[in-house]
Amino acid sequence: MSDFWSWYIITIVVINIVGCWGLLYFTRNLEGEQADDGTTGHEYDGIKEYNNPLPRWWLYMFYITIVYSIGYLVVYPGLGNYKGTFGWTSAGQHAEEVAAAKKEFGPIFAKYAKLDVEELVKDKKAVTMGQRIFANTCFACHGSDARGAAGYPNLTDNDWLYDATPDGIKLSITNGRNGMMPPQGAILGDDLKNVVGYVMALSGRDAGTADVDAGKAKYEQVCFVCHQSDGTGNPMLGAPNLTDMVWLYGGSAGQIEKSIKDGRTGVMPAHKDILTAEQIHLVTGYIYSLSAE
Ligand code: HEC
Ligand code: HEC
Structure with a gap:
């Protein structure tokens, strides 16, 4: 200063x-x-x-x-640059607490790091530790109960955008994920409504006045590359399954139209610089446990 x-x-x-x-x-x-x-x-x-x-x-x-x-x-410090006779600093206190926590939890982390995720979820204490990490780091986006919100996937169901194996979940957390659905409004033009109708029909719903056959034809030209020709999606790209009633951005005709017209780009940030590998291992265990039961 x-x-x-x-x-x-x-x-x-x-x-x-x-x-x-x-x-x-x-x-x-x-x-x-x-x-x-x-x-x-x-x-x-x-x-x-x-x-x-x-x-x-x-x-x-x-x-x-x-x-x-x-x-x-x-x-104590309080008068400008004067440090106080105790020499206390918040950074110093933080460093001390981190060192103490490392000493206390280091061996526990090391023990759990050796277990496979499938083994880890059988250990109640490990799952609780993973849950704490989740509550500190992930809840703002995925919700404190991990059920997500519009644009933020529910992590407790068995419906996954990406690879659902323990390694795949760990990869989602470590490196992050970028969902890339480009805007299709310009390509579809007047057929937008028909494609919306076709997507409604894929999940077994009423397509309204849309021309579903015209929508299907467009779908098979444009959308199948990412969502597959049967609409079940592609975990390599994070392209959602369009045939079930689990929606990332909402399943009403209006919300589906917005997804298709303007595109969607959900970003899951990489956590490799935010959490240690041991912490990512534990939080992966927690996420896996939510839908493994
Ligand atoms: C800034 C918001 C944000 C934070 C923080 C965040 N996530 Fe995510 N996460 C997302 C979004 C958005 C997606 C979906 C990405 C997409 O649309 O492709 C996602 C996707 C995921 C997926 C993949 C889900 C699937 O269906 O395949 C997992 C697993 C996940 N997050 C776990 C976590 C964990 C664990 C943490 C904390 C360590 C975390 N996330 C923190 C926003 C976030
Ligand atoms: C380049 C690949 C790609 C193409 C082409 C593409 N999509 Fe997508 N789509 C995605 C991805 C990836 C997401 C998820 C975006 C995210 O996670 O933010 C998505 C999301 C969606 C959603 C939202 C789903 C939900 O659960 O809320 C709908 C609806 C959709 N796409 C329909 C279509 C239709 C219809 C077409 C063709 C006109 C199309 N998509 C073309 C990749 C694609």
């Missing part, structure tokens, strides 16, 4: 402390407006207020907090 900002902070802190003290000192004996009956003279709904000074013990508590804050600023 530059000298300017250091002094800036010191000045604000000192002005605050002196200001608090001044406020207490100068108001300690102030008499406000006083009516003849010893009240402030204000009345609201028949309630009056006595005009008594603050009790002494109450006032002294404020003075004690000021003395405490000065003592605190001597031993």
